[in-house]
Amino acid sequence: FSVSTDFQNGVHTSHPQHHLIFPIRPNPIGDNMARSEIDIGHSLSSAFGALVGSSEFMIKSSGASTSGHQLSSCRMPDFGESATVTFSPRPSTCDGNGNPTEYILFALDFDRPTEDFGMLCLELYRHRAYIRRVVCIKDLESNVLDFLNGQPPDSGIDAEFTSSEAIGDEKFGSTLKQQLDSDALAKLQKDGFVVIDNVIKTSQSSHEKLDGKTNRGKRNANARDYRTDKVAFLSRENAEEYGLEDQHDFLLTLASHLNGNLDFSLRGLSPHKAIFPGTIERPLTNPKGCGVQFAEYGENDYYRPHSDNSKINMRGVFDCRRSNGEPTTTDSNETLLPYRQLNWRYITAILYMNEGWEKGDGGQLRLYLDSLCVIHPDAVIGRHEFIDINPSNGKLLLFDSRMIHSVEKVLSEGKIRRALTLWIIRPEENGVTGEDYVLIDDDGGRKEQ
Numbered sequence: 001f002s003v004s005t006d007f008q009n010g011v012h013t014s015h016p017q018h019h020l021i022f023p024i025r026p027n028p029i030g031d032n033m034a035r036s037e038i039d040i041g042h043s044l045s046s047a048f049g050a051l052v053g054s055s056e057f058m059i060k061s062s063g064a065s066t067s068g069h070q071l072s073s074c075r076m077p078d079f080g081e082s083a084t085v086t087f088s089p090r091p092s093t094c095d096g097n098g099n100p101t102e103y104i105l106f107a108l109d110f111d112r113p114t115e116d117f118g119m120l121c122l123e124l125y126r127h128r129a130y131i132r133r134v135v136c137i138k139d140l141e142s143n144v145l146d147f148l149n150g151q152p153p154d155s156g157i158d159a160e161f162t163s164s165e166a167i168g169d170e171k172f173g174s175t176l177k178q179q180l181d182s183d184a185l186a187k188l189q190k191d192g193f194v195v196i197d198n199v200i201k202t203s204q205s206s207h208e209k210l211d212g213k214t215n216r217g218k219r220n221a222n223a224r225d226y227r228t229d230k231v232a233f234l235s236r237e238n239a240e241e242y243g244l245e246d247q248h249d250f251l252l253t254l255a256s257h258l259n260g261n262l263d264f265s266l267r268g269l270s271p272h273k274a275i276f277p278g279t280i281e282r283p284l285t286n287p288k289g290c291g292v293q294f295a296e297y298g299e300n301d302y303y304r305p306h307s308d309n310s311k312i313n314m315r316g317v318f319d320c321r322r323s324n325g326e327p328t329t330t331d332s333n334e335t336l337l338p339y340r341q342l343n344w345r346y347i348t349a350i351l352y353m354n355e356g357w358e359k360g361d362g363g364q365l366r367l368y369l370d371s372l373c374v375i376h377p378d379a380v381i382g383r384h385e386f387i388d389i390n391p392s393n394g395k396l397l398l399f400d401s402r403m404i405h406s407v408e409k410v411l412s413e414g415k416i417r418r419a420l421t422l423w424i425i426r427p428e429e430n431g432v433t434g435e436d437y438v439l440i441d442d443d444g445g446r447k448e449q
């Protein structure tokens, strides 16, 4: 991306570290009239304004001069002392009427030019609605994809640090040996999931401490149409505060137990180079910061079918559908972008906390069988068999993170469904992606990718 020409007519003296070019789209009226610079400039300025206004970026100074064709320029202190981005026409590419045919976005003086420019492009891509009418965003898309593809997920902490021995063998050693015995592990390996009842129950007093507290839980505004639960991540101290330290610690010991007892050669995944702290022999680790998720579902809350580790488009797997739940692959304006690695999640471990939860209360975890390879989660509905798992107090569920699952709507008024989830990861160079993903076509048949 580095360029050596100073195309800013002397507005900037230093050279841009990174830049992207946006060719102007043909005028849709088809009258061969060039778009006016005002029209183009207006769209680009809106995108730029939205970009700056919506993100953590701050305008500290009024930026560079707005002479000539220059649209907007602003300081981005988060990216370095004098980091600046500018949107501007490319003077060398003006047409006969003096209207530019290309615009350029460039960055100056970023501390971490590659990452920061990638971040900037991603942010701009989120505001593409403003600009796609007037400029081609193909280069922006591929830039963002390259950036995302190059971002490693967090590589985790060694499962040894959180093994039952490390936490205290007397605490969980025998539970693990008895409950997650060779039969249970064989089932996990063969069917992709295993359910074990009465592992660790949550006490009434923990629920009392949690009542009312979780209103402050984070609910992603963009996520509202696919999940309506509230989530928070629990540190060890948080867990202690709510009397959930055993549950927390137990979840963290699982990776180490599975490492010693699962046969990783049988998974049908080609072995990739293990990334520290994982090793080929002991590939599973816990996420950095440990990351035990606490989730709460009240009446009418749900989580639509999804996979915790799947092929995704760049805006996230859940954007693969419209708000009515339909996949968006056919929408030419919302082109689905190629796969990127989302994470290294390998096994999803959920510990349910709900005493006296009945079938009629709803909120079952619905796990779709034979769904490892499904890309569009909604494709499983009506096509795949499933099992419903009641979120009963003390129940442990382990499943292959690629499997499609949903949380069915909670039906009972006044009941709260709570669970703790840990994603056990397998950091590998090419990610735990499952090379055998296939697209399910409209007839329910399978198409090889």
Ligand SMILES: O=C(O)CCC(=O)C(=O)O
Pocket: 295, 303, 308, 350, 364, 365, 391, 405, 406, 407, 419, 421
């Ligand atoms: O709470 C559950 O049963 C599942 C939640 C879930 O699928 C998730 O948080 O990814």
Ligand SMILES: [Fe+2]
Pocket: 306, 307, 308, 405
């Ligand atoms: Fe999930």
